[in-house]
Amino acid sequence: MADSPEAIKKHIKLYTLIGAVLFVCTLLTVAVAKFEFLDFGQRGFDSVDAIIGLLIATFKATLVALIFMHLNHEKKMVYWLFGMGLFFAFCLMAIFAFAFSDPIEFQAFFGR
């Protein structure tokens, strides 16, 4: 990790900028949920709003992870550890998703 005093000094501006971007994105998240003219899809909450809201949140989270948590220049081992955590969290969601293939509701899936 490039954390010599000189390199760190260079990063100060970047950290401030990322902070500002996060603030703006937060306002944007609220705006797309609150203002009619920014409401894509149907009126009120729908899947389009869910996708937009989660995309902005993912973008913000990525910035925090890459810049504040220094994942843009980490050792391989860190990627493995964090990546595995994410992978298993998604696996868990996938296991939950099997509830959709309940044989009572979706008989074709398991045969009759």
Added chain:
Amino acid sequence: MEIPFVVEPRKDTGLNNSKIGIWLFLASEVMLFGGLFSGYIFLRIYADYPWPERTLPVLPGLINTFILIGSSVTVVFAWVSLKLGQWRKFQVYMAITIVCAALFMVLKGIEYNAKFAHQAIRLDDYTVVEGHAHPQGGSHDYHAPKKNFNISAESVQINLSRVDDAYYEVMGKQYADGGMVLASKLTLNDGDVFEKGTAISKELIDQAKVDYLAAAANNSEIDIELGREAWAALKPKFPGKRYYEAVEGSKTLSEVVSAYTKELKKQRKEDYQTTTPNLTFVPNTGSASITVNPYWGKLSNPKEGDKGTLKLKDETLISGVTADSSIALAIDGIDFRHTVMKAEEKGIDPAAAVANSWLLKDEKINKIWKKHELITSKLKVLLEEDDREPTENDIYRINWQEIAGLQETDIADLEAMDYHDILALYPGDIEGFAGPDHKKIHYPEVIVPREQVRFESVFSPRWNTYYATYFTITGLHGLHVIAGALVLAYYLFFGRKMFEQRPEWLANRVEVGGLFWHFVDLVWIFLFPILYLM
């Protein structure tokens, strides 16, 4: 002892140990919160009630997001300051971070507090009404019960094997005040006699309980002894026979033994003790007023004036005539979505279901609904221009802003107004920062009779799965904020010595603490839109 790899990286991992440690921990945290998030998603997808969409006041959540993002920036700056050897700057940035954490928790506390003071009732026809419950019976005492079951008791039956000290402690005074006395003479096995009319007391119940349990134990010991004796006597008479096989005509071995045991019991009749499993008390004045918190028991018939029994969780049965147990609710929210959902399930016209609902029989509420229908019709016309239509929320839910904003406006005036002009009458977000403020605005009060109440709760995890997940996830997140702030505060207040002796060590520790702090921020980045805006 010198701790290895505090600053310098290990050859095999390429990282120092604290870094490995924190990332392992964060990986486990990702899975923990991932599990909770997936729980939320699937509870929402399969919810059997209309999900409370965009129901939380956004402002506290938004401010908290800003606070956490700001603290994420300051914690990075605190680390940068250490790396550059600037202790004073480190102190300032770290102090701001900790103040941010404290502010976050204060706002969370305000939010939680507003939820716990906010009452919701699901009526018998599935209409949901929200508001503040006032003390029962028009009392002006702030501490008076708001939701108690009240009964005019004609008898109290105490189950001696289940009676619970905690319940008796609270109920005992009411029994005594009501003049509860023994309904019939009680003779204990130890010779003590309590005449009919003896006043209820803890001592009496305790003594009767001890006597009953001892008698029951004695009798069961004799039963076991005689059972064994009967089996020992009869088994050899029918060698090789199992208990279910017929031995005398069509009688099984088991039946024969049981008949013989009965004979033996008759012979030992005098060894058995009298058992009195229940004590019945009656008020010496004919009836006594009893009031009980609904969490403690169940009322068999909630209709005022009808015969009913209040069953406490310790099996105490209080029988009598149900008294007024209604809930006086100052209504700040009405939701017919569940009524509509149930009507559609039964194939009933939703509009008719709403029009015939119990709540709309109240004149004040009916006026509010009429205004709401007018507003919805205006909205519909407006949306049609963009090929859109009002949502179920628009049509069937009335929120506090609408009730508060239109109280003074007559429906005839509304008819002449534009939709956006009507919205301008609503109070702003700041006026209801964490929810409707009943001190500033007077909301219409409706007396909800107990038989109309299907389910009632404050906005706690008990109310529905949305609030259960909301409190679970935000509560766990709040604990992370507290833990993170404590660790960072430790570096701030006790880090000076290490900074002077081994500045690299402190910088590493702050980096690791900071990583945890960023993770806490990262979780909130998802929590805010999911819980507040979706």
